[in-house]
Amino acid sequence: MTPAQIADIAARAYQHMTPWRADQIADTLARPISLLSHTEAAFVLGQVIVDEAEILALAADPDQQRNGQASRALARFHSDAQTRGATRVFLEVASRNTPAIAFYTRHGYQQTGLRKAYYPRASAPADDALIMSRALP
Numbered sequence: 001m002t003p004a005q006i007a008d009i010a011a012r013a014y015q016h017m018t019p020w021r022a023d024q025i026a027d028t029l030a031r032p033i034s035l036l037s038h039t040e041a042a043f044v045l046g047q048v049i050v051d052e053a054e055i056l057a058l059a060a061d062p063d064q065q066r067n068g069q070a071s072r073a074l075a076r077f078h079s080d081a082q083t084r085g086a087t088r089v090f091l092e093v094a095s096r097n098t099p100a101i102a103f104y105t106r107h108g109y110q111q112t113g114l115r116k117a118y119y120p121r122a123s124a125p126a127d128d129a130l131i132m133s134r135a136l137p
């Protein structure tokens with residue numbers, strides 16, 4: 001999956017955060033700590049630093065949501081991160097993003113922190129970020 005394809009999915013899928021642009025994705029992928037795991041219609045972009053993995057962006061094509069694409073991409077990310085030595089995964093998600101919170105909860109993530117007013121919004125108060133994490137088996 002190319003940076004342009006990832007950016008296209010993100011632009012159509014993201015509703016609660018500013019989607020990543022293709023140039024930002026390409027810059028991130030150039031870093032050796034970065035990790036991209038994907039299916040044909042969903043991606044997880046993250047990084048692994050020593051034993052901690054972090055999910056930076058994740059989305060499924062809106063035309064193909066609720067059919068397991070994101071779950072398969074996340075399972076691949078977990079496996080790939082574990083291969084690189086990760087024992088735990090962290091992420092931040094907007095508190096209003098109930099689909100993503102439900103998705104992560106279904107996959108074993110629990111809230112471990114809160115960042116107040118973390119995501120700025122144009123004409124509304126900034127949204128809080130939940131910090132969620134799970135151990136890798």
Ligand SMILES: CC(C)(COP(=O)(O)OP(=O)(O)OC[C@H]1O[C@@H](n2cnc3c(N)ncnc32)[C@H](O)[C@@H]1OP(=O)(O)O)[C@@H](O)C(=O)NCCC(=O)NCCS
Binds near residue numbers: 093094097100106
């Ligand atoms: C979060 C996201 C990737 C899930 O994609 P998906 O294709 O629905 O994921 P899957 O089909 O693999 O898993 C679906 C499961 O996730 C949860 N889920 C997904 N959307 C949901 C919704 N709108 N309401 C409640 N639960 C939801 C449910 O547990 C669901 O299982 P079910 O269909 O059996 O009820 C997708 O909603 C998305 O791309 N959102 C926009 C990008 C985003 O916000 N990313 C998170 C950034 S931190």
